[in-house]
Amino acid sequence: MSSQRYCMPDPMLGLNDKLIRDQIRPGSRVVDLGCGDGRLLAMLRDEHGCSVQGVELDQESIEAAISRGVAVIRADLDRGLDDIPSQSFDVAVLSQTLQQVRQPKAVLEEMYRIARWTLVVVPNFAHWRVRWQALSRGRAPVTSELPYEWYNTPNLHVMSMTDFRDLANVVKFRIDKEIPIIRRRAVRHAWAANLRAESALYVLERTE
Amino acid sequence: MSTESIPKPTDEQPVFELPPDSVGMVETQTVTLFESSEKLRLASGRELGPITVAYETYGSLNSDRNNAVFVCHALTGDAHAAGWHSGEDRKPGWWDAFIGPGKMLDTDRYFVICANVLGGCMGTTGPGCLNPETGERYSSDFPVITIEDIVDVHAALVTHLGIDRLLAVVGGSLGGMQVLEWAARYPDRLNAAVVLASAAHLSAQGIAFNTVGRRAIVSDPEFHSGRYTPEEGPRYGLAVARMLAHITYLSEASIEMKFGRRLQHSDKLAYDLGKETEFQIESYLHYQGERFVERFDANSYLYLTKAMDYFNLADRHGSLEAALGNTDARFLVVSYTTDWLFPTDQSRELVSALLKARRHVSFIELSSPYGHDAFLIENEPLERLVQPFLDQTYQSFLNSDR
Numbered sequence: 001m002s003s004q005r006y007c008m009p010d011p012m013l014g015l016n017d018k019l020i021r022d023q024i025r026p027g028s029r030v031v032d033l034g035c036g037d038g039r040l041l042a043m044l045r046d047e048h049g050c051s052v053q054g055v056e057l058d059q060e061s062i063e064a065a066i067s068r069g070v071a072v073i074r075a076d077l078d079r080g081l082d083d084i085p086s087q088s089f090d091v092a093v094l095s096q097t098l099q100q101v102r103q104p105k106a107v108l109e110e111m112y113r114i115a116r117w118t119l120v121v122v123p124n125f126a127h128w129r130v131r132w133q134a135l136s137r138g139r140a141p142v143t144s145e146l147p148y149e150w151y152n153t154p155n156l157h158v159m160s161m162t163d164f165r166d167l168a169n170v171v172k173f174r175i176d177k178e179i180p181i182i183r184r185r186a187v188r189h190a191w192a193a194n195l196r197a198e199s200a201l202y203v204l205e206r207t208e
Numbered sequence: 209m210s211t212e213s214i215p216k217p218t219d220e221q222p223v224f225e226l227p228p229d230s231v232g233m234v235e236t237q238t239v240t241l242f243e244s245s246e247k248l249r250l251a252s253g254r255e256l257g258p259i260t261v262a263y264e265t266y267g268s269l270n271s272d273r274n275n276a277v278f279v280c281h282a283l284t285g286d287a288h289a290a291g292w293h294s295g296e297d298r299k300p301g302w303w304d305a306f307i308g309p310g311k312m313l314d315t316d317r318y319f320v321i322c323a324n325v326l327g328g329c330m331g332t333t334g335p336g337c338l339n340p341e342t343g344e345r346y347s348s349d350f351p352v353i354t355i356e357d358i359v360d361v362h363a364a365l366v367t368h369l370g371i372d373r374l375l376a377v378v379g380g381s382l383g384g385m386q387v388l389e390w391a392a393r394y395p396d397r398l399n400a401a402v403v404l405a406s407a408a409h410l411s412a413q414g415i416a417f418n419t420v421g422r423r424a425i426v427s428d429p430e431f432h433s434g435r436y437t438p439e440e441g442p443r444y445g446l447a448v449a450r451m452l453a454h455i456t457y458l459s460e461a462s463i464e465m466k467f468g469r470r471l472q473h474s475d476k477l478a479y480d481l482g483k484e485t486e487f488q489i490e491s492y493l494h495y496q497g498e499r500f501v502e503r504f505d506a507n508s509y510l511y512l513t514k515a516m517d518y519f520n521l522a523d524r525h526g527s528l529e530a531a532l533g534n535t536d537a538r539f540l541v542v543s544y545t546t547d548w549l550f551p552t553d554q555s556r557e558l559v560s561a562l563l564k565a566r567r568h569v570s571f572i573e574l575s576s577p578y579g580h581d582a583f584l585i586e587n588e589p590l591e592r593l594v595q596p597f598l599d600q601t602y603q604s605f606l607n608s609d610r
Contacts, residue, residue, distance in 0.1 A: 029566065053563070059572070063592050066570055069600035071538070073559055073571040083556045083571075085564040 016095050016121050016201065019186050021048055023119055023177070023203050028090040031055060031115065033077055033107070034097040038065030045070070053089070055081070078102045081110045089115040096199070098122050100154045108171045118173065118204040121181075124197045125158040131195075161194045164202065173204035226292070229308045230300065231266040231315055234291035238262050238331055241364045248361065251354040258340065261365050262287045262331025263323035266307055267315030269371070274605060276371045277313055277598070278362065278398075279303065279322040280379030280386035282584075283453075283512055284504055286330035289322035290315075305587045312591040318375065318598070325386075326361045327353045327511040335507035336438065348434030353511060355382075355519045359389040363397065373397050375605065376598055380404035380583035381550065382512070385519050388532070388558075392521060395535030400601040402540045402594060404583040405547050407554035408521040408528055408561075414549055417456050418513040421449030425506045434507050446506045447497030454496050459546035459579030463489060528561035538568040540597045542590065544582040545575045570597065 017040050024030060027049045032041050035054030038061075044050040054065050054072035065072040075081060078101055092115035098104050099122065111118040133139055148154070159167075161178070168175055180190045180197035190196060226232055240260045242248045247257030264287045269276060279289050281302065290307035292300050303322075306312040313320050324332035327350070335350035342349075366374060377398050379387045384406020391401045410418070428445030430436055455463075467489040471477070478486055485491035525531035532539075539562055543555035552573045562569040574589050576582035583590065 051566070053569075059589075062570075062572055063596065066540075066593060066600065067596040069604060071568045071570050073563075073569065074573060083560050083563070085560055088563050088566070 017043060019179070019181070019201055020093060020095065020119055020121070023201070024048065024050065024091055026050065030091045030093060031084070031089045032093045033111070034094065035065060035070070035072060036061050038068045038070035038072060040093070040095070041070045042068045077107050080106065081114060084114045086113050087116070091115055091117045091119060093119045095121040096123065099157045099159065102156060104157055105167060105171065108167065112171055112173065112206055116206050120202045120204065121199055122159065122164050122202070123199045124161050124194065127198055128195045161197065161200050168202065168204055172207050174207050175202060176205050177203035229310050230304070231291040231308050234264055234266065234293065236262050236264050236287050236331055239365065239368055241361070241368060248357065250351055251356045252352050254351040256351055259326065259333045259361055260331070261323055261361060263321060263365060264288055266290050266320040267318055269319040273371050274373065274375060275317060275602070276319045276321060276374050278366060278374050278377045279313070279320060280377065280383035281322060281325065282381040282383045283516065284500070286328065287322050287324040302584070306591070312594050313378070321366070321369065323362055323365055325358045325512065327358070327508060327515065329505035329508040334505070335511055336505045347507060350507065350511060352514060354515050355385050355389045356393060358515065359386055359393055363394055373399065375602060376400035376402060378402040381406055381580065382516050385516070388521055391535045391537055392525065392531040398535065398537045399605050400538045400540070400598065402597070403558065404542045405544055405550050405580055407550050408558055409519055410516055411554070415517045417452060418517055421452050422510055422513060424448040424452070425510060431506070442506045443501045446504065446509060447501050449509060450500035451493040451497045454493060456549045457580045459548065459577060461546055461577040462579055465577060467492060528558065529565045532562055532567065533565035538601055539570070540593065541569065541571040542583070542593065543573045544579070545573060546577055547580045547582065549580040
C-alpha cells in the first residue's frame with residue numbers, strides 16, 4: 001500500500017541546501033536545528049563564509065558533523081533550546097523537521113528568541129496529490145519516505161502553506177518571503193501554490 | 209634547550225608481550241623550573257621556587273612543533289598516563305586505553321604530554337617535598353595553591369619543551385578544570401580544548417564531600433598538624449577520605465550492577481559489627497582506601513581538594529563568557545548521564561557561555577552507567593568524538609597560515 005503513496009522530498013537529500021544558502025547573507029552566523037551530518041553548515045562555512053553551529057540529537061550524526069569540522073551540540077528540539085542564549089545568531093534554519101516535532105509552535109518561538117532571521121522548509125500537506133489520495137483512496141496523508149505508515153511516520157503534524165502562514169503570524173514573525181518548491185525547484189510566483197507545492201521555504205524576521 | 213621528545217627506553221623487559229597499540233616502556237622524567245630569580249608568583253600572593261615537574265611524553269614532536277597534546281590528570285592521578293614503567297607493573301598508565309598508536313590520542317601523529325600537578329606527590333613539587341630553604345619537608349608550610357598555579361607550572365613545562373602553541377589540552381574532572389584554566393589564562397597557546405565530565409566550578413555538594421574528606425584526614429590522631437613522617441601519617445583518615453570520594457565517582461546504577469547487596473565471604477549475615485568488609489561494596493571501598501594510602505600523601509590530598517574547591521572561573525573573570533571569550537580554540541565538552549558529581553547542567557553552563565562568546569563549541573551528553581568515572585572507562589564513544597575533533601583541528605591548523 002505504502003508504495004503507492006505520495007512521497008515528500010527526502011530531507012536528507014539536500015535538495016534545499018542551495019535554496020537555503022541563497023537566502024542567507026554571506027558571513028552570517030547560522031544555527032541549523034537538526035543539522036544531521038552538518039552538510040548544509042559545512043557548505044555555508046566553506047562557500048559562504050558563514051560561522052556555523054549545529055544542533056542535533058542523534059549521536060552518529062553528531063560524530064559525522066564533528067568529522068566535517070562543524071561545531072555541534074546535542075539537544076532535543078522537543079525539550080527546548082535553553083542552552084542557546086537569546087539572539088546569539090543571525091539566522092536559524094529548520095529544514096523539513098517542523099512537522100516531526102511535538103510542539104511546532106514552541107520550536108518556532110525558540111527560533112524567534114535565538115535568531116534575527118528564521119528559515120524554515122515545511123512540507124505542504126495540501127498538495128493536490130495528498131488531497132487526491134485522501135479523497136480517492138481514503139488514506140491518511142502519510143508522506144515522506146516509503147517505509148512509513150500512519151502509525152510510525154516521523155511526521156507528527158500535517159500542515160498546509162496556509163496553516164504555516166497562520167502559525168508564523170501567531171509567533172509574531174513577519175513573513176519576509178514565501179517560496180513554494182514545486183518539483184524540487186523554487187518558484188517565486190507560483191499560481192495555486194498551496195495546491196501545487198510539495199514544500200515551501202519561508203524566510204521569517206523577528207519583529208521586536 | 210633539550211627537548212626529550214621520545215620516552216627513554218628502559219632495560220627492563222616486560223614479562224608479557226606488549227600490545228602493538230601500546231606506547232611501550234616509558235620513564236617519568238623531571239625538570240626543575242622557576243629557579244632562583246624567576247620564582248612562581250602564586251594566586252595567593254606567595255612565591256614558590258624552584259619547582260620540580262614530573263612528566264611523561266609519548267610520540268614525537270614534529271619539526272613545526274604543532275602536534276603536541278597536553279593531557280591534564282584528575283585529582284589523584286599522575287604523569288604516568290600511558291605505557292609501562294616495568295615488566296612488573298600490574299597496570300599501564302591511567303589513560304593507556306586512549307593514548308597510543310592509532311588510539312584516540314594517536315601517538316603516530318601527536319606528541320602527547322602528561323605532567324603531575326603542583327602540590328601533588330608523584331614527582332612534582334608538593335607538600336611532601338623538601339623545602340630547599342629549610343632542608344625540611346614543606347608539610348603544612350607549603351603554600352596554598354590553585355588551579356591557576358597548577359596551569360602556570362604546566363605552561364612553563366610546555367615552554368621548556370620548546371612548544372609555543374598546543375594542538376589541544378585534554379582533561380577530565382579536575383583535569384577538565386585545568387583545561388578551562390588553560391583556555392582562560394593562555395588563550396593563544398591552544399587550538400582545542402577537550403573538557404570531560406567537568407565544570408567551571410565545583411558544586412557546593414562537591415565542596416561538601418571534599419570537606420568531609422579533609423576532616424577525616426585532619427582529625428586522624430596521626431596527622432600532627434600535617435607534620436607527620438613519611439612512614440606514619442594519617443592513614444585511616446586518608447583511607448576514609450578516599451572511600452568517600454570513591455562513592456562520588458560511581459553511580460547508583462554502577463554500584464548496584466557491580467556489587468548489589470551481595471556479601472563478600474558468606475551467604476549469611478554475620479550479626480557482628482567487627483566484620484567491616486561483610487558486603488562486597490564494603491570490601492571494595494576498604495580495598496580502595498588501603499591501596500590509596502600506599503600511593504598518596506595526605507597533605508597533597510588536602511591541598512589539591514582545596515584547589516578544586518577554590519576554582520571558580522566565572523567569579524574570577526566576571527563571567528564565564530569573559531573567561532572563555534578570549535581564545536579562538538575549539539571546544540569539545542562531554543558529560544555523562546549518571547555523573548552526579550559534575551552533572552550535565554554544569555557542562556551546559558559552559559556551552560551556553562561559549563555560544564554567547566561565539567566560540568566554536570561541540571557538546572554531547574553521553575549515556576553511561578559508570579557515573580563520574582565514565583570518562584576513564586568508556587573508550588569507544590569518547591574516541592568516536594575526540595578523534596575526528598582533533599583531526600579536524602589539526603587539519604584546519606595546518607591549512608591556516610599560523
